[in-house]
Amino acid sequence: MKPEERRDLFKQVSKLRNEITILRNELNEVDEQKEVWFEKKESVSNNIKELIKKIKEFKTKRDSLTNQVKENKEKRETLNSEIKEKITKAKELNQSKKDIVQKNKIEGDPSQLKVTIERLEFKIETEPMSFQKETELMKKIKELKKRYEKYKTVISVNSGLNSLSKDIDIKKREAEEIHQKVQSWAQESQKSHEEMIKLSKEVDELKPKEEEAFEKFIELKKRFNEINERLKENLLEMNNLNERVDKHKLEMKEEREHIKEEIMKVKEEEVREKMKKGQKLTTDDLLVFQKQEKEEN
Numbered sequence: 001m002k003p004e005e006r007r008d009l010f011k012q013v014s015k016l017r018n019e020i021t022i023l024r025n026e027l028n029e030v031d032e033q034k035e036v037w038f039e040k041k042e043s044v045s046n047n048i049k050e051l052i053k054k055i056k057e058f059k060t061k062r063d064s065l066t067n068q069v070k071e072n073k074e075k076r077e078t079l080n081s082e083i084k085e086k087i088t089k090a091k092e093l094n095q096s097k098k099d100i101v102q103k104n105k106i107e108g109d110p111s112q113l114k115v116t117i118e119r120l121e122f123k124i125e126t127e128p129m130s131f132q133k134e135t136e137l138m139k140k141i142k143e144l145k146k147r148y149e150k151y152k153t154v155i156s157v158n159s160g161l162n163s164l165s166k167d168i169d170i171k172k173r174e175a176e177e178i179h180q181k182v183q184s185w186a187q188e189s190q191k192s193h194e195e196m197i198k199l200s201k202e203v204d205e206l207k208p209k210e211e212e213a214f215e216k217f218i219e220l221k222k223r224f225n226e227i228n229e230r231l232k233e234n235l236l237e238m239n240n241l242n243e244r245v246d247k248h249k250l251e252m253k254e255e256r257e258h259i260k261e262e263i264m265k266v267k268e269e270e271v272r273e274k275m276k277k278g279q280k281l282t283t284d285d286l287l288v289f290q291k292q293e294k295e296e297n
Contacts, residue, residue, distance in 0.1 A: 012241055075178055082171055113148050
């Protein structure tokens, strides 16, 4: 290899080595950035997954509450219909009572009349009295019973009214309890719905960030692969250049060995000439002579 070629070869090696160092540094930097954006993307993705999970939980809760509201509204409507029917029936019975009282010219409280009859009967049975007094009381009781017979229809109506009134009160309380529950469930359902809307907005805000992080990651991954390919190419080229350098070094070594051998041959010839002429040998001459003897043996 000519000196010019040798210089050119070592310049190529030096330049390529610098390029490889730069590429490796750049590759490491891009790799770090790539991983940072990947972690950002994963972090945002995990946040979105958690939010979606919560949204589903709130949706399930809202739907369940909505169904309860719907079912119990139907129950409340049924109860209200029953209450209206009973109130209508009570009004009809009350009017019937008024008609009976007006028709039969009934005055006073029928239940009090019955108490009076029972009290007078008890008095006749337990108190001593004259025949005349007893006859008068019996007559009075008979008159009261006659009046009471007219009251029986009113008493029956009153009993129906009392039963209806109690039933209406029970159903009103039941309807009110259901109403309170419906109100509570409706509020809870609304809260769950509002939470869903709030979380959905958060998801919508996070999605562009997730896309941005993913795009950055893909961009850096592409850049990483490009640099890596260039680095592989340079390393392959460096390997080829190193082979040429090693070959040159081997040639240089062989050339040096050859020159040394030629010099040694000349020195050996000089030592032989000196010995033939009986000239005094130097230390170097003796070393050359000893080396020659070893090689011959």
